[in-house]
Amino acid sequence: MGRKFFVGGNWKCNGTVEEVKKIVATLNDGKVVEQDIVEVVVSPPFVFLPLVQSLLRSDFLVAAQNCWVKKGGAFTGEISAEMLVNLGIPWVILGHSERRSLLSESNEFVGDKVSYALSKGLKVIACVGETLEQRESGLTMDIVAAQTKAIADRISDWTNVVIAYEPVWAIGTGKVATPGQAQEVHFELRKWLKEQVNPDVAESVRIIYGGSVNGANCQELAEQPDVDGFLVGGASLKPEFLDIINSATASI
Numbered sequence: 001m002g003r004k005f006f007v008g009g010n011w012k013c014n015g016t017v018e019e020v021k022k023i024v025a026t027l028n029d030g031k032v033v034e035q036d037i038v039e040v041v042v043s044p045p046f047v048f049l050p051l052v053q054s055l056l057r058s059d060f061l062v063a064a065q066n067c068w069v070k071k072g073g074a075f076t077g078e079i080s081a082e083m084l085v086n087l088g089i090p091w092v093i094l095g096h097s098e099r100r101s102l103l104s105e106s107n108e109f110v111g112d113k114v115s116y117a118l119s120k121g122l123k124v125i126a127c128v129g130e131t132l133e134q135r136e137s138g139l140t141m142d143i144v145a146a147q148t149k150a151i152a153d154r155i156s157d158w159t160n161v162v163i164a165y166e167p168v169w170a171i172g173t174g175k176v177a178t179p180g181q182a183q184e185v186h187f188e189l190r191k192w193l194k195e196q197v198n199p200d201v202a203e204s205v206r207i208i209y210g211g212s213v214n215g216a217n218c219q220e221l222a223e224q225p226d227v228d229g230f231l232v233g234g235a236s237l238k239p240e241f242l243d244i245i246n247s248a249t250a251s252i
């Protein structure tokens with residue numbers, strides 16, 4: 001199928017200079033499967049991006065965890081897509097559920113951000129996912145489709161987009177989706193892309209899973225046909241991130 005396995009490490013709002021150096025050293029010393037099998041991107045907080053970029057092995061890339069919705073200017077506290085491009089940061093994570101819920105980022109706002117970031121040449125990890133309440137009400141696909149539609153309505157080229165399906169109830173809870181649950185949503189989302197966008201996009205866009213992925217559960221998830229990789233939180237700060245990267249071999 002040709003979708004290259006993708007493993008992202010979202011460090012969220014964690015780390016000191018010393019800790020960051022230690023994590024990078026562990027990654028740099030780690031043995032990973034060949035580059036043509038897996039793409040690895042780590043996402044430190046903004047302030048550590050240049051440091052990580054300067055120290056990190058050249059086969060791994062960096063991502064910002066957010067960027068502003070349009071051109072920079074009088075937007076105190078924000079970081080623009082232009083700044084990321086200027087620093088040579090290739091990737092950005094947008095629409096993470098923590099930002100959607102804690103900072104009230106709407107589907108439309110996230111869609112606008114994705115569109116603007118892509119227009120500036122950034123690659124985007126766009127996050128979608130339902131809450132526990134929504135899942136229990138049978139609304140999982142409605143929510144995920146609405147979040148994806150707000151992006152689809154605003155972009156035409158999906159080449160530089162990776163979709164991260166991150167059920168909110170699985171994030172930071174230790175309650176990982178079962179391989180079956182993840183596969184079901186990834187499959188449905190790909191079907192939605194086929195019907196609502198086009199079959200080529202559905203076939204080529206990588207849909208990665210996030211939510212309590214660790215060294216012990218990654219293998220079985222990676223074996224699912226529509227799981228094209230992971231967006232890892234807590235475990236991306238630990239040496240087991242290397243095991244998660246290497247689970248790419250289970251997807252072949």
Ligand SMILES: O=C(CO)COP(=O)(O)O
Pocket residue numbers: 010096166170171172173174210211212213231232233234235
């Ligand atoms: O939110 C996540 C990645 O973006 C997942 O976080 P955890 O892996 O800590 O559950």
